[in-house]
Amino acid sequence: MRHTCRRTADSGAAMSSSQTLYPVPEGIAAAATIGKDDYARLYAESLRDPDAFWGKVAERLHWARKPTQVRDVSFDLEDFRIRWYADGELNASVNCLDRHLEARGDKTALIWEADDPAVEPQHVSYRELHARVCRLANALRNLGVKKGDRVTLYLPMIVEATVAMLACARIGAIHSVVFGGFSPNSIADRVADCGSKLIITADEGVRGGKKIPLKANVDAALKLPGTNSVETVLVVRHTGGAVEMQMPRDRWYDAVVDDQPATCEPERMNAEDPLFILYTSGSTGKPKGVLHTTGGYLVFASYTHACAFDLREDDIFWCTADVGWVTGHSYIVYGPLANGATALMFEGVPNYPDNSRFWQVVDRHQVTLFYTAPTAIRALMREGDAPVKKTDRSSLRILGTVGEPINPEAWRWYFDVVGDGRCPVVDTWWQTETGGHMITPLPGATDLKPGSATLPFFGVRPAIVGTDGKVLEGEAEGNLVILDSWPGQMRTVYGDHQRFIDTYFKTYPGTYFTGDGCRRDADGYYWITGRVDDVINVSGHRIGTAEVESALVSHPKVAEAAVVGFPHDVKGQGIYAYVTLVAGEQGGEDLRKELVAHVRSEIGPIASPDHLQWAPGLPKTRSGKIMRRILRKIAEDAPDQLGDTSTLADPSVVESLVKDRRVP
Numbered sequence: 001m002r003h004t005c006r007r008t009a010d011s012g013a014a015m016s017s018s019q020t021l022y023p024v025p026e027g028i029a030a031a032a033t034i035g036k037d038d039y040a041r042l043y044a045e046s047l048r049d050p051d052a053f054w055g056k057v058a059e060r061l062h063w064a065r066k067p068t069q070v071r072d073v074s075f076d077l078e079d080f081r082i083r084w085y086a087d088g089e090l091n092a093s094v095n096c097l098d099r100h101l102e103a104r105g106d107k108t109a110l111i112w113e114a115d116d117p118a119v120e121p122q123h124v125s126y127r128e129l130h131a132r133v134c135r136l137a138n139a140l141r142n143l144g145v146k147k148g149d150r151v152t153l154y155l156p157m158i159v160e161a162t163v164a165m166l167a168c169a170r171i172g173a174i175h176s177v178v179f180g181g182f183s184p185n186s187i188a189d190r191v192a193d194c195g196s197k198l199i200i201t202a203d204e205g206v207r208g209g210k211k212i213p214l215k216a217n218v219d220a221a222l223k224l225p226g227t228n229s230v231e232t233v234l235v236v237r238h239t240g241g242a243v244e245m246q247m248p249r250d251r252w253y254d255a256v257v258d259d260q261p262a263t264c265e266p267e268r269m270n271a272e273d274p275l276f277i278l279y280t281s282g283s284t285g286k287p288k289g290v291l292h293t294t295g296g297y298l299v300f301a302s303y304t305h306a307c308a309f310d311l312r313e314d315d316i317f318w319c320t321a322d323v324g325w326v327t328g329h330s331y332i333v334y335g336p337l338a339n340g341a342t343a344l345m346f347e348g349v350p351n352y353p354d355n356s357r358f359w360q361v362v363d364r365h366q367v368t369l370f371y372t373a374p375t376a377i378r379a380l381m382r383e384g385d386a387p388v389k390k391t392d393r394s395s396l397r398i399l400g401t402v403g404e405p406i407n408p409e410a411w412r413w414y415f416d417v418v419g420d421g422r423c424p425v426v427d428t429w430w431q432t433e434t435g436g437h438m439i440t441p442l443p444g445a446t447d448l449k450p451g452s453a454t455l456p457f458f459g460v461r462p463a464i465v466g467t468d469g470k471v472l473e474g475e476a477e478g479n480l481v482i483l484d485s486w487p488g489q490m491r492t493v494y495g496d497h498q499r500f501i502d503t504y505f506k507t508y509p510g511t512y513f514t515g516d517g518c519r520r521d522a523d524g525y526y527w528i529t530g531r532v533d534d535v536i537n538v539s540g541h542r543i544g545t546a547e548v549e550s551a552l553v554s555h556p557k558v559a560e561a562a563v564v565g566f567p568h569d570v571k572g573q574g575i576y577a578y579v580t581l582v583a584g585e586q587g588g589e590d591l592r593k594e595l596v597a598h599v600r601s602e603i604g605p606i607a608s609p610d611h612l613q614w615a616p617g618l619p620k621t622r623s624g625k626i627m628r629r630i631l632r633k634i635a636e637d638a639p640d641q642l643g644d645t646s647t648l649a650d651p652s653v654v655e656s657l658v659k660d661r662r663v664p
C-alpha cells in the first residue's frame with residue numbers, strides 16, 4: 001500500500017493510533033540488508049540462542065584475542081554479574097581507526113561543519129584521524145596517564161573531541177565527557193567523583209554565534225573542593241579567545257601534541273575493561289557515573305548503528321547530538337567509526353544563522369542518514385515549511401529520532417516535509433545505560449507508526465510490568481523492564497556498585513528497570529510514555545528533580561523547594577519549581593530571576609526552571625513526604641484532577657498553590 005492512502009486513514013482523529021501504518025517503502029525494502037522476514041527470523045534466533053547470535057555479531061570487530069565466551073549474566077541479586085566476551089581482548093581505537101587504514105585510509109572519517117557557515121568545513125580521513133589520535137595518545141602517556149586513569153573531556157563539538165575520546169581508548173584511559181553546557185559546579189562534581197588526573201578543554205566554544213568560556217569554567221571548577229586529583233589541563237586553541245594559563249598545570253594542546261609520533265602502540269584491553277564513564281541524572285542524589293566497558297559496548301554500538309540506519313559504504317551519517325551525551329558517544333564516535341562510516345560533526349545549532357541551517361548542511365555534505373531529537377523537530381516545525389522546502393534534501397534516505405517520545409504530529413511533519421514522504425523515520429528508544437538502541441524500527445523491515453519506537457532490537461527482551469510487578473502479556477500498559485542482558489548494558493555506577501544494583505535491579509527483581517512507562521499495542525508495538533520516576537526529560541536531556549531542588553535550597557533565601565516536570569510544546573517537558581522562602585523573605589520578580597540564575601550557575605542552562613512559584617507551604621503527608629502527584633497536576637494546569645488530598649497534613653496549602661499557579 002502507498003503512504004498516501006494510509007495517511008488519509010490516519011487523518012481522522014478518532015482513529016486509534018495503533019492502526020496508522022506507514023509500510024516500508026518498496027525501494028528501501030528491496031535494497032535493505034535486513035528485510036521483514038530477516039527481522040522475525042533473526043530476532044527469534046537472538047532470543048533462542050544468545051550465545052550463538054552475539055558470538056557471530058562480535059566477529060564484526062577486530063579482536064587481539066578472539067573471545068571464546070559470550071554471555072555470562074545473572075540478574076539474580078544473590079549471584080549478580082554482567083559480563084560479555086569476558087576472555088576477549090581488543091582496543092576500541094584500533095577498531096575505529098587502524099583496521100580501516102588498508103581499505104579506507106583515504107575515506108573521510110569525519111566531516112566537521114562549523115557554527116559559522118562561512119567557516120570552511122573540514123574533512124578528516126581515517127589516515128589523518130589515526131595520526132591525530134596517536135599523537136595525542138603519546139602525549140597523554142608522556143604526561144603520565146596510564147591504563148585505568150580517568151580523563152575528563154570538556155570540549156566543544158570539534159574534531160579534537162573525537163580525537164580525545166579515541167586517544168584515551170588507545171591507552172586504556174577511561175574518558176568522562178562533560179557536556180560543554182554544564183557549569184563549573186557540575187564539572188567539579190564529575191571530576192571529583194571519578195578522580196580525573198587530566199582535563200582536556202578548549203579556550204572557548206561557539207554555538208549560535210555565542211561564545212562559551214570553557215577554559216574559564218574549568219578554572220572555576222578546579223578552585224572547588226575535591227578536584228585536587230587534576231594534574232594537567234590541556235587547552236585546545238579553538239576561537240583564539242584570551243584565556244588565563246596557570247603554569248605548570250595548564251598546557252596548550254598543540255604545543256604538547258603536534259610533535260608527537262604519528263603512531264602509538266595501543267593498549268591491549270580486556271573486553272570487560274572500562275571504556276568510558278558518562279554521568280547521567282537519576283531520581284535521587286547526584287548524577288551517577290554510568291560505566292561502559294570495551295567489548296560489549298563496541299559490538300552493540302556498531303551493530304545497532306549499522307542495522308537501525310541500514311548503513312552502506314558510501315553513506316554520510318549525521319547525528320546532531322553533542323558528544324557530551326551518550327548519543328554522541330555511540331552514534332558520532334564509536335558506532336560510525338567502528339563501522340568505517342563517514343560521520344558529520346556539527347558545532348552549531350538548528351536555527352543559526354537561520355531556520356534552514358540543518359537542511360543547508362544536509363545539502364552541502366549530501367547527508368544520507370540524519371538523526372536528531374524530537375525537540376529540534378518541534379522547534380523547526382513551528383517555523384513552518386518554507387525554511388525546509390527551499391532546500392533540496394534529496395540525498396536523505398533515512399531519518400531518525402531519539403531522546404524523548406515524539407508526538408505523532410511532529411513525526412508526520414518530519415516524514416512529510418523533511419523527508420518528502422520518502423524516508424523511513426526510525427524512532428529509537430534507548431538510554432545512557434543501554435549503550436545503544438533497544439527498541440527501534442529497522443528501515444527495511446519495520447512498518448512504522450508515528451509515535452511508536454515499534455519493536456525490540458535483536459537480543460532485547462522488553463516486558464511490561466504492572467505496579468504489582470507482574471509481567472503483563474499482550475496489549476498492556478505499565479512500566480518497561482528488560483528481562484535479560486544485552487552486550488551494551490552498563491556494568492556499574494562508577495565507584496558505587498551498590499547504587500547500580502539498587503537503582504536498576506531491585507524494583508522488579510530479576511529484571512533491569514528502565515524508569516520508563518510504556519504501552520504495547522495489539523500488534524506488539526511499543527509506545528514509550530515517558531519517565532515514571534523523578535527524572536524530567538527537557539529537550540531530550542535528563543534532569544533529576546532532586547538536583548534542581550538541591551541547587552535551589554543552596555541559595556541562602558530558600559528554605560525548601562520541590563521540582564516537577566510539566567508538558568512543554570517544544571521541550572517535551574519543562575521544569576516547574578515550587579519554592580518556600582526562609583522566614584522574613586519576600587518573593588518578587590527580582591528574586592525569581594536571581595534563583596533561576598542561581599540554578600543555571602549551579603548546574604547549567606539546561607536545568608533553568610521555566611516556572612518558579614512561591615509556595616507558602618508544600619503539600620506533605622503527615623509523615624512529611626512531599627506529594628509530587630499534586631504538584632505535577634498543578635503544574636500541568638489540571639487543578640480539577642488533584643485526586644485525594646485528605647491524607648495531607650494541611651490540605652489548605654493546596655488551595656493557595658492552585659490559586660497562584662503560573663500558567664502560560
Ligand code: WT7
Nearest residue numbers: 327402403404405427428429430431432528542
Ligand atoms: C531516556 C534516556 C538515548 C539517548 C538520548 C537520551 C527517553 C530516549 C526515546 C524515544 C521515547 C525516549 C526515555 C529514556 N527516550 N529515546 N525514542 N522515545 N523516549 O538518553 O539521557 O539516558 O535518556 O530518554 O525516557 O529513559 P538519556
